[in-house]
Amino acid sequence: xxxxxxxxxxxxxxxxxxxxxxxxxxxxxxxxxxxxxxxxxxxxxxxxxxxxxxxxxxxxxxxxxxxxxxxxxxxxxxxxxxxxxxxxxxxxxxxxxxxxxxxxxxxxxxxxxxxxxxxxxxxxxxxxxxxxxxxxxxxxxxxxxxxxxxxxxxxxxxxxxxxxxxxxxxxxxxxxxxxxxxxxxxxxxxxxxxxxxxxxxxxxxxxxxxxxxxxxxxxxxxxxxxxxxxxxxxxxxxxxxxxxxxxxxxxxxxxxxxxxxxxxxxxxxxxxxxxxxxxxxxxxxxxxxxxxxxxxxxxxxxxxxxxxxxxxxxxxxx
Numbered sequence: 001x002x003x004x005x006x007x008x009x010x011x012x013x014x015x016x017x018x019x020x021x022x023x024x025x026x027x028x029x030x031x032x033x034x035x036x037x038x039x040x041x042x043x044x045x046x047x048x049x050x051x052x053x054x055x056x057x058x059x060x061x062x063x064x065x066x067x068x069x070x071x072x073x074x075x076x077x078x079x080x081x082x083x084x085x086x087x088x089x090x091x092x093x094x095x096x097x098x099x100x101x102x103x104x105x106x107x108x109x110x111x112x113x114x115x116x117x118x119x120x121x122x123x124x125x126x127x128x129x130x131x132x133x134x135x136x137x138x139x140x141x142x143x144x145x146x147x148x149x150x151x152x153x154x155x156x157x158x159x160x161x162x163x164x165x166x167x168x169x170x171x172x173x174x175x176x177x178x179x180x181x182x183x184x185x186x187x188x189x190x191x192x193x194x195x196x197x198x199x200x201x202x203x204x205x206x207x208x209x210x211x212x213x214x215x216x217x218x219x220x221x222x223x224x225x226x227x228x229x230x231x232x233x234x235x236x237x238x239x240x241x242x243x244x245x246x247x248x249x250x251x252x253x254x255x256x257x258x259x260x261x262x263x264x265x266x267x268x269x270x271x272x273x274x275x276x277x278x279x280x281x282x283x284x285x286x287x288x289x290x291x292x293x294x295x296x297x298x299x300x301x302x303x304x305x306x307x308x309x310x311x312x313x314x315x316x317x318x
Contacts, residue, residue, distance in 0.1 A: 001105065001106065002026055002103060002104065002105040003026045003027055004020055004025050004027035004105055005027065005028055005029075005030065005103050005105035005109075006027060006029045006111060007031065007112055008111035008112045008113060008280070009031035009034045009036070009111075010036035010062065010111065011036075011038055011280060011294040012281070012293040012300070013111035013280075013297060014063060014066050015293070015294040015295070016111060016279060016298065016300050017029050017066040017069075017071055018065060019297075019302060019305075020301050020304075020305070021069035022069070023305050025305065028072050029071065029072070029074065030073075030077050030091070030101075030103065031073065031075055032077065033076075035056060035063070036113040037115075037281070038062070039055055039056045039060075040055060040137050040138060042137045042159050042163055043055070043159075043163075044290065047290060056137075076096065077093040077094065077095050077101055078095070079092070079093045079112070080252050082108060082110075082252065082254075084273065088104055088105060088275075089105050089275065090103075090104055106308050106311060107304040109277045109278070109297070109301060109304055110253060110271075110276070110277070110279070111280045111300070112248075112249035112250065113280055113282055114246035114247060114249060114281045114282065115249055116134035116243070116245075116246060117244050118242065119212055119244060121215065123215035123217065124215055127215055127240075131221025131239045132221060133241055136150070136159070136160035136164060139241075140163050140241070143164070145167075145168065146168050146169060147170040147237045148240070149171070149172040149173070149174060149235060149239070149241070150164065150171065150172070150174070150240075150243060151174045151175075151244060152174075152244045152245075153187050153188060154187065154243065154245070155190050155191055157173065158194040158197075160241045162194065162198055165198075165204050170203055173204060173207065174210040175187060175207070175208055176209065176211060177208065177209070178208050178209055179208040185206075186206055207226070207228065210226045210228045211227045212224060212226045213232065215240055221238060221239055222237075223235055223237055248260065248261045248281065250263050250282050255271045255273055260284075263278040264284050265277070265285075268299060268300075268303035269283070270303055270307075275307055277300040277304050277307075278300065279297045279299065
C-alpha cells in the first residue's frame with residue numbers, strides 16, 4: 001500500500017513528486033511518458049530563473065530532480081481506471097503490450113495533462129505522420145526548404161510558425177480570427193511578443209478568417225483546402241502543423257468534470273472524491289502554463305499529505 005500515487009510526470013507531476021519525496025512519503029509516479037506537452041513545446045522562455053531552454057531539456061530536468069531523491073518513475077504505463085475500494089484507491093495501468101499493472105494507494109494526484117485537439121476534417125487521419133503533425137518541435141525539421149501551413153490562433157500556433165520560418169522556405173498560418181486590433185491581429189489567445197515577431201517574418205503569410213476544409217494528398221500531404229471571406233481556396237503545401245487547442249487527459253477518470261472534460265478542483269486541488277487530487281492542465285484552472293502547473297502539483301502534494309496525516313491508524317475506518 002502506497003501513501004501516494006502520482007499519475008503523470010511533467011511539470012505538475014514532478015512538482016508533486018519533489019514535495020512528496022521531501023516529506024518521505026512512500027509513493028510512486030506512473031506515467032505514459034515523461035515530460036508530456038512540456039517536452040514538445042519548443043523553446044521555453046517563461047520558466048523563472050532560466051531565460052531560454054528547450055522544452056525537452058526542461059522536462060528532463062524535472063524528471064532528474066525527482067529521481068535525485070531515489071523516486072521510482074514507472075514510465076510507459078497508461079492509467080486506464082481508478083477505483084475507490086475500502087477507503088483507498090486501486091489504480092489500473094496498461095503498457096504498449098497491453099500488460100496490466102495495479103497500484104494501491106491511500107491518496108492519488110492526477111497530473112495527466114492534455115493532448116492536441118484534432119481538426120476532424122477529411123485527409124487528417126489518413127495523412128497523420130505523412131505530413132500532418134501535432135508537434136512542430138518533433139517534425140518541423142523534416143520540412144527544410146519546403147512549404148508548410150500552421151493552423152491555429154494561439155501561442156502554440158505562433159511558436160510553430162516562428163520555428164518553421166527558420167526551417168521552411170514558405171510558411172502559411174491559417175487562423176479563424178479576423179485581422180483586427182480587437183482580435184489581436186488574428187491571434188486572440190496569443191502573447192503580444194510572439195504576435196509582433198510573426199508579423200515581421202518575411203517568409204510567413206497569415207491568412208485570416210480561414211476555416212480549414214480538408215488536407216489533400218496521396219500517401220503524403222500535397223495541399224490543404226480552406227474557406228475565407230472570398231470563398232474556397234487550395235494551397236500547395238508539404239506539411240500541415242495542427243495547433244488548434246488541447247483536450248484534457250481525463251477520460252479514464254469518473255469524477256466531476258466541466259463541459260470540456262477538465263477535472264473540477266478546489267483551492268487545495270481536491271476533487272469531489274476524498275483523497276483524490278488533480279493538478280495542472282488536466283484541471284479547470286484558468287491558465288495553462290508550465291509555472292502554474294508546477295505550482296498546482298506542489299499544492300496537490302501538500303494537500304494529499306494533509307489528507308493522509310488525518311487518516312485513522314491502520315485497522316480504523318476511513
